[in-house]
Amino acid sequence: MSATYVQLPETPIIGRNLVGGEWVTPAGAAMLDVRSPYTGTVIGRVPLTPAAGVAPVVEAAKKAAEGWRATALRDRTSRMFRFRMLLEQHIERLANLAASEAGKTIAEARAGLLKGIEVCDYALSVQNLDTGGALEVSRGVTCEFKREPLGVVAGIAPFNFPAMVPLWMIPTAITLGNAFILKPSEKVPLTSLLLGELMLEAGVPPGVFSIVHGGKEAVDGILEHPDIQAVGFVGSTNIARRVYAEGTARGKRVLALGGAKNHLIVVPDADPVFTPQAVVDSFTGCAGQRCMAASVMVAVGDVQHIIDEMARRAAAIEMGPGMGALIDRAAQERLEAAIARAEADGAKVLVDGRGKKPSGAAYGGGNWLGPTILDHVRPGSEAHTKELFGPLISIVRVPTLTAAIELQNSSPYGNAASVFTTNGIVAQHVVDNAKAGMVGVNVGVPVPREPFSFGGINESRFGHGDITGQGGVEFWSYLKKVTRKWTARTDGSWMS
Ligand code: NAD
Numbered sequence: 001m002s003a004t005y006v007q008l009p010e011t012p013i014i015g016r017n018l019v020g021g022e023w024v025t026p027a028g029a030a031m032l033d034v035r036s037p038y039t040g041t042v043i044g045r046v047p048l049t050p051a052a053g054v055a056p057v058v059e060a061a062k063k064a065a066e067g068w069r070a071t072a073l074r075d076r077t078s079r080m081f082r083f084r085m086l087l088e089q090h091i092e093r094l095a096n097l098a099a100s101e102a103g104k105t106i107a108e109a110r111a112g113l114l115k116g117i118e119v120c121d122y123a124l125s126v127q128n129l130d131t132g133g134a135l136e137v138s139r140g141v142t143c144e145f146k147r148e149p150l151g152v153v154a155g156i157a158p159f160n161f162p163a164m165v166p167l168w169m170i171p172t173a174i175t176l177g178n179a180f181i182l183k184p185s186e187k188v189p190l191t192s193l194l195l196g197e198l199m200l201e202a203g204v205p206p207g208v209f210s211i212v213h214g215g216k217e218a219v220d221g222i223l224e225h226p227d228i229q230a231v232g233f234v235g236s237t238n239i240a241r242r243v244y245a246e247g248t249a250r251g252k253r254v255l256a257l258g259g260a261k262n263h264l265i266v267v268p269d270a271d272p273v274f275t276p277q278a279v280v281d282s283f284t285g286c287a288g289q290r291c292m293a294a295s296v297m298v299a300v301g302d303v304q305h306i307i308d309e310m311a312r313r314a315a316a317i318e319m320g321p322g323m324g325a326l327i328d329r330a331a332q333e334r335l336e337a338a339i340a341r342a343e344a345d346g347a348k349v350l351v352d353g354r355g356k357k358p359s360g361a362a363y364g365g366g367n368w369l370g371p372t373i374l375d376h377v378r379p380g381s382e383a384h385t386k387e388l389f390g391p392l393i394s395i396v397r398v399p400t401l402t403a404a405i406e407l408q409n410s411s412p413y414g415n416a417a418s419v420f421t422t423n424g425i426v427a428q429h430v431v432d433n434a435k436a437g438m439v440g441v442n443v444g445v446p447v448p449r450e451p452f453s454f455g456g457i458n459e460s461r462f463g464h465g466d467i468t469g470q471g472g473v474e475f476w477s478y479l480k481k482v483t484r485k486w487t488a489r490t491d492g493s494w495m496s
Helices: 049-070 073-089 091-102 106-124 164-175 189-200 216-224 237-249 274-288 304-314 329-344 361-364 402-410 424-433 469-475
Strands: 017-018 022-024 029-034 042-048 133-140 141-149 154-158 179-183 209-211 226-235 254-257 261-266 292-298 348-351 372-375 390-400 414-418 439-440 475-483
Touching: 017 049, 029 049, 042 154, 042 189, 049 141, 049 154, 049 209, 049 216, 073 091, 073 164, 073 189, 091 106, 091 469, 106 164, 106 469, 133 261, 133 304, 141 254, 154 209, 154 216, 164 179, 164 189, 164 209, 164 226, 164 469, 179 216, 179 390, 189 209, 216 226, 216 237, 226 237, 254 348, 261 274, 261 402, 274 292, 274 304, 292 402, 304 348, 304 372, 329 348, 329 390, 361 372, 414 424, 424 439, 469 475
Parallel strands: 154 179, 154 226, 179 209, 226 254, 261 292, 261 414, 292 390, 372 390, 414 439
Antiparallel strands: 017 022, 017 209, 029 042, 133 141, 141 475, 348 372
16 A cells, blocks of 8 residues: 555454453454455454453453552553553554554544543643542531542444544543443454553553453443443444443443534635635545534525535545545445435535545555535435435535524534634524534534533433543542531540
């Protein structure tokens, strides 16, 4: 593969579970091939851990959790600081691995790691920020709180961010004193192996960070295990709903982030140069495989000049270095079929990405779809409402801003929404009225920076709180309230 972008591993990487600091293959596990979206070649193999295979991982984590909880916060922080520095030191290796298995460009994979490092920085500040609170509630009686870890906790990740989504959870959960079990996506399990190696190198004690590979069965094992106290999940809405329902029914604390259908509202006074590029970047970045991608553009009134410019820029994107691949062949076929259905439903295919791929025989086995713009999409149709998860944007035309907000708010999801305008009053109106967890003004991908945390509403999130920032600190710990009363004895002659 060309050195201009991703270097695939030369030989397949054989992954194992990380249990008590040792790399082990779980008993009775079938091995799954990991194929690069770029070429379709096998770049790794990992075990599909059966549900029963989760128990030994939890056992080792439980042992480690006791000692880790008792380790001074300052020492926990300094080991996690070493981990954070190793992430930075190995960022190119990590980015290359994440790009190889997820189909991202190197720049996209690097950006995901930088976000992960940002979450580390926030988690490492907990010892300075979270200094507790105390109040003398009556003479001689003090109430205070003390933050405690939960014990053994787990994180279940999707395919589209092999490093970043695990790193939304790992730094905060571990710094707070929990033992953390990661279940990476079976489609992109290789980056997590390097995260595990770096964790051990950083001196985080064996068992404090564990990895269990697999798919549904491994998730079942996590949900069924009584000693896992909390589960962070990121993935599609249907699975998020199920993980939330089954986890909470078993008494676990669960935060499950789901899918999205993000609407970008573009009004006639939007900046004509900046807006088309921002919209194109939003729906083509990570080949549209991110929960923050624009998937609907709500065109208010006459914004034809912006749509024309978007079409020109989208058609010029170079496949490969400019935009990566789709996760698997099934995703490619699903998207091609959705485009055909939208067309049959009356949409106009303004830019058609079908059949677009990088030149070179090596990419023939990859999974490709070029940027695709569907215009005049019918409100309520599949292309408007369903998360398609690819480099595809559906333009729905409406006459007024009120109609645009109504359309945005008709979506069952509520991850992100944005408005492009040069008018502050229009911007404020959208900020005030859009039903979404994250709202952007002239920002195509309105991911808040730490410590503002990350999370949607409605069908984009099951459970309360956010997965990063202060929301993450609250999720991965509990507050113990301590009430102290000291009564002065009056009979001791030595006191006076
Ligand atoms: P997915 O739901 O298919 O998989 C997520 C995880 O669930 C994986 O680890 C997978 O092994 C596991 N899983 C799959 N099927 C399961 C089942 N039947 N029972 C239990 N567990 C199961 O999601 P994906 O395709 O890997 O990721 C893409 C989705 O994730 C999109 O919908 C995207 O919007 C969403 N996502 C959301 C956010 C967010 O912050 N809201 C962030 C990233 C991705």
